[in-house]
Amino acid sequence: MSESVDLAYPFTGRWLVQNSPANRFPSHGTHLFATAYAIDFVPMTDADRTAPITFGSLVRPEPAEGFPGFGRPILSPLEGVVVAAHDSEPDHRAYRGLPSIRYALTQRRRAGTGWVALAGNHVLIEGRGIVVALCHLQQGSSEVSVGQRVRSGDVLGRCGNSGNSTEPHVHVQAIDSRDIDRAKAVPLTFDGELPANGEIVHVSVPDERG
Numbered sequence: 001m002s003e004s005v006d007l008a009y010p011f012t013g014r015w016l017v018q019n020s021p022a023n024r025f026p027s028h029g030t031h032l033f034a035t036a037y038a039i040d041f042v043p044m045t046d047a048d049r050t051a052p053i054t055f056g057s058l059v060r061p062e063p064a065e066g067f068p069g070f071g072r073p074i075l076s077p078l079e080g081v082v083v084a085a086h087d088s089e090p091d092h093r094a095y096r097g098l099p100s101i102r103y104a105l106t107q108r109r110r111a112g113t114g115w116v117a118l119a120g121n122h123v124l125i126e127g128r129g130i131v132v133a134l135c136h137l138q139q140g141s142s143e144v145s146v147g148q149r150v151r152s153g154d155v156l157g158r159c160g161n162s163g164n165s166t167e168p169h170v171h172v173q174a175i176d177s178r179d180i181d182r183a184k185a186v187p188l189t190f191d192g193e194l195p196a197n198g199e200i201v202h203v204s205v206p207d208e209r210g
Contacts, residue, residue, distance in 0.1 A: 004188055005128060005188050007188055008152045011073070011203060012203045014048060016200055017196060019197070020196050020197045033119075037173065038172065039173070039194075040171050041172070041201065051067045051068065058096065061093035063094070064091050064093060064161035069159045070161065072158060073155045073158055073159075074123075074134055075154065075156065076151065076156055078132060079150065082149075083146060085122075085142045086119075086142075087138075087139060089139060091139050094161055095166045096166065119136070120161075121136070121163070123144060129176075130176060131175050131177065131183070132175075134171070135170070136161060136168070137157040139162060174187075
């Protein structure tokens with residue numbers, strides 16, 4: 001196993017932890033595209049809720065714009081150089097209930113078309129000898145370009161629902177190479193810890209941190 005890298009959380013506000021390697025390995029059920037230590041964060045309201053579940057949400061796809069975190073800023077979790085910035089993929093509708101089951105059945109086909117089909121809009125940042133990927137960003141929201149140096153906390157883009165995503169969230173993974181097809185997964189922590197599935201992470205905005 002590679003030595004872990006410690007990152008800052010790539011957001012402020014309240015976010016629900018899903019698919020954490022603290023609970024299972026590989027975290028996303030596969031080693032494909034070096035996702036073994038990847039982790040997902042789903043934005044929540046101050047009341048620790050995502051979009052309300054209704055009968056309609058259980059039987060048909062929902063507009064991604066109806067979720068509380070859609071469009072929320074995604075921040076750089078480390079200092080480094082942007083080595084990829086892709087933001088032309090559309091944000092599709094969200095899938096819960098029966099639609100999520102139907103969507104899951106198409107995942108193998110999406111995986112077969114390559115990294116971008118899964119990651120959707122994404123930014124890759126190289127720093128400290130590793131590359132960090134932040135995925136499923138909102139179409140057209142990228143605020144960085146390849147070759148740009150960023151600091152921890154700089155805005156990269158916004159939370160979206162592009163790629164292999166059932167609802168707006170951000171997927172974070174660390175890898176040992178820019179070549180995603182050959183890269184190995186790198187374990188990661190955030191502010192010295194690895195949150196577990198079901199935890200709600202609260203990151204204060206800078207003014208609140210003092």
